Amino acid sequence: MRKNNLKQRIHLWSGDQLEQLRLHLARHDALLQLSLLGLLTGLLAGTVIVLFRMVVEQTQAGFLADGLPENYEALSPWLRFLLPIAGALIIALFFHLYAKGETVLGVTYVMERMAYHQGYLTFRSFVLQFVGAAAAIISGHSVGREGPHILLGAVAGSLLGQRLFLPNNSIRTLVGCGTAAGIAASFNTPLAGVIFALEVVMMEYSLVSFIPVILAAVTATGISIAAFGNAPAFEIPPMTLPSLAEIPVVLLLGLLVGGLSALFIQLMQMTMARVTRVAFWRRVLAAGVLMGVVGFLVPQAMGIGYDTVNSALLGELGITLLMVILVAKVLATVACLGLGVPGGNIGPLLFLGGCLGSLTGQIATHVFHHETLDVGFYALLGMGAMMGATLQAPLAALTAMMELTHSPQTIMPGMLVIVVAGLTVSELFRKESLFLTLMRAIGKDYDTNPVMLALRRAGVASVMHTRFVRPDRRISRDKAEALLRDQPEWLLIQGDERPVGLMPAVDLVRFLKTEEGITVSQIDLLEIPGQRVDVAPIYLQATLQEALERLNRGAEALYVERMTAPGIRRIYGVLTREQLESAYKL
The missing domain is CATH 1.10.3080.10 (Clc chloride channel)
Known part of the structure; x- marks a missing residue:
């Protein structure tokens, strides 16, 4: 019995800690936590990329002359003709069985997921890229390994963030970390990996993204060096401009x-x-x-x-x-x-x-x-x-x-x-x-x-109002006075199944001070004088960009929620358009 109680306390403690981590990562300045996650992303991405390179290079060395990975010149002309066709057949069959219509991969896929899906990449794309790119490179197709490495690293970061239910702004940063790790582990070029991730995929330079990306690139490079050594990709004598x-x-x-x-x-x-x-x-x-x-x-x-x-x-x-x-x-x-x-x-x-x-x-x-x-x-x-x-x-x-x-x-x-x-x-x-x-x-x-780049860097949890209460639409005067003792800023009015409106708490205070308020025993929060706006839900993981898009689709205000158990949703705060606009104008 004591063991079970201890396990429950540990589970609750770890759950609370993870919840606090999620809320903190929604901020645009959660540098230490993102740095640790970037380090972990580099470790995962570097391991995957080393595995990919080993599969490709060991397979090539096994059937090409002298054990050289790219010695296709030593093959007979007819083998050189048939090998790419065999590789294409393997790719076509594998994608037919597993792709489910997902055929655009590489850097283009990463950028598309960053632009339209907040950096959410799928495990299916990981498997398709690993098998498809390995088959293509081994069979001699004219493609590079860097694009596959970028996607594999980006998926590693994205899936880590998704598994921990991190806010979307953090998942985007972890995708950038995985991208940098992919380039870094491909060539032992950590600095190029960092700059590529910031310049091409994330298209921003900020301290909170720069340091985690550096740590990911360094970690992945270290794993690559441990596996393949530290020699440069091309062995050439020192060069300079003579004149x-x-x-x-x-x-x-x-x-x-x-x-x-x-x-x-x-x-x-x-x-x-x-x-x-x-x-x-x-x-x-x-x-x-x-x-x-x-x-x-x-x-x-x-x-x-x-x-x-x-x-x-x-x-x-x-x-x-x-x-x-x-x-x-x-x-x-x-x-x-x-x-x-x-x-x-x-x-x-x-x-x-x-x-x-x-x-x-x-x-x-x-x-x-x-x-x-x-x-x-x-x-x-x-x-x-x-x-x-x-x-x-x-x-x-x-x-x-x-x-x-x-x-x-x-x-x-x-x-x-x-x-x-x-x-x-x-x-x-x-x-x-x-x-x-x-x-x-x-x-x-x-x-x-x-503006969009600035909104993507922060999550809704970083700017939402947390001083709110959730009264039913109809409440007694005593209940209203009890709600106001904690001095909330907002009243998120609860309907039969979900919140139906948002009202400043000061309007209820003003109503109770009027003569009409003195004589009323039952208060309808949707009928009393005051400012009310319609509300719509948005997930805790969402970025400010997603919040703006939701407001532009007709909502007047948002309430921030997350499913904590099947059928149970916890509301963390409320967000108005004015509040969001003030966040990105700072």
């Missing part, structure tokens, strides 16, 4: 990369617009056949292609071969990603930028006779410029370029080439970032209005 006389070549590279980036975005947009109504399994099988043809003719374009990128950085690929690889990679990537193969696009973008940079460096060497020109240096600049211009994420691209190669000497020329490439895409060709383009292709938008 300011090469600045014109850097500018030219920025223009060329900007043009290629705009072309890539346009091809992706056209492809997705034309195949939207085509059944998913047909699209994926078509992508498998097209990838098989490319693999048969140009094996260097298969897979993520980091071995080819490393060769471009070392200047080991000639001009003709680079041109062929560049064209083949563009077509293969557009075919795979545009037709719906569940993979990422950052890896292929780095590939394309590296090849174009190496090509530009070699041609400039022949045309201008620059003996000091380093071809690998321009390949590195091309990688950063292609990522930055296509994703419109210049800081993330610059940081990734440095962390991937451990070459901080490239900061100045890297900034220049990324800015030129980005301006070429956005101003000359009038293209949005690839992610926003893909969002629009599936009929969605991503609102970056500053």
